[in-house]
Amino acid sequence: QSALTQPASVSGSPGQSITISCTGTSSDVGGYNYVSWYQQHPGKAPKLMIYEVSNRPSGVPDRFSGSKSGNTASLTISGLQAEDEAHYYCSSYTSSTTLVFGGGTKLTVL
Amino acid sequence: EVQLVESGGGLVQPGGSLKLSCAASGFTFSGSAMHWVRQASGKGLEWVGRIRSKAHSYATAYAASVKGRFTISRDDSKNTAYLQMNSLKTEDTAVYYCTTSSSGSGFDYWGQGTLVTVSS
Numbered sequence: 001q002s003a004l005t006q007p008a009s010v011s012g013s014p015g016q017s018i019t020i021s022c023t024g025t026s027s028d029v030g031g032y033n034y035v036s037w038y039q040q041h042p043g044k045a046p047k048l049m050i051y052e053v054s055n056r057p058s059g060v061p062d063r064f065s066g067s068k069s070g071n072t073a074s075l076t077i078s079g080l081q082a083e084d085e086a087h088y089y090c091s092s093y094t095s096s097t098t099l100v101f102g103g104g105t106k107l108t109v110l
Numbered sequence: 111e112v113q114l115v116e117s118g119g120g121l122v123q124p125g126g127s128l129k130l131s132c133a134a135s136g137f138t139f140s141g142s143a144m145h146w147v148r149q150a151s152g153k154g155l156e157w158v159g160r161i162r163s164k165a166h167s168y169a170t171a172y173a174a175s176v177k178g179r180f181t182i183s184r185d186d187s188k189n190t191a192y193l194q195m196n197s198l199k200t201e202d203t204a205v206y207y208c209t210t211s212s213s214g215s216g217f218d219y220w221g222q223g224t225l226v227t228v229s230s
Contacts (some may be wrong), residue, residue, distance in 0.1 A: 001172070001174060003154070022123060034215055036215070036216040036217070038217070044169070045216070045220035045222060045223060046147075046155065046207075046220060047216045047220075048216045048217055050216075051211075051213065051215045051218075052216065053214050054222025055212070055216075057216070057218055063198050072206075087154075089154060089155050091155075091157070096171070097161070097171050098157065098159075098172070099145070099157040100171060101147075101154060101155045101156060101157055102154070102158060104152050104154035104155070
């Protein structure tokens with residue numbers, strides 16, 4: 001199972017919006033609505049930001065939103081804030097009943 | 111409060127074995143699938159494997175990179191999950207996290223991680 005494809009880095013200024021893509025195949029992202037997104041700050045455990053493509057856990061700001069089209073899922077962060085600077089990872093359930101993560105995207109807030 | 115506490119990490123030689131533990135509290139452990147995820151230094155997250163609950167026959171699944179070498183088990187009486195790692199390779203060096211989901215989708219609870227170093 002190959003890792004899902006994410007851009008290595010994205011950047012944006014405070015207040016702007018950014019979108020991180022996560023591309024898989026019909027055997028993972030495209031085949032199931034079990035895509036999750038995680039935020040990870042250096043030295044910390046990952047934090048769940050989005051589950052089942054577009055659902056936000058309690059406590060996650062509504063500036064974070066998720067969507068999916070075909071084999072590509074997306075995480076959008078609006079109204080960027082300095083504390084959003086982190087690595088972001090997508091994950092998806094697969095047809096092999098396993099899980100696969102994306103390679104990760106480093107978000108820089110300029 | 112949900113807590114996941116990993117232990118058992120350390121330095122091991124290539125070809126050696128190590129068993130990690132994940133002690134859980136604050137939720138219904140017996141009804142939850144438990145997963146292991148690892149992260150090499152400076153690298154991304156890699157799903158290692160999972161074990162489902164008794165209701166799902168304790169079914170396990172593994173990433174191709176560890177299949178046949180790693181085994182996940184659990185002891186519901188001790189609220190503990192385990193990761194037995196055999197035939198370790200240098201590329202298995204990573205921080206190993208145990209994690210679970212309160213809803214069955216998305217890992218909302220994570221341990222602090224335990225470092226495994228495979229080196230001669």
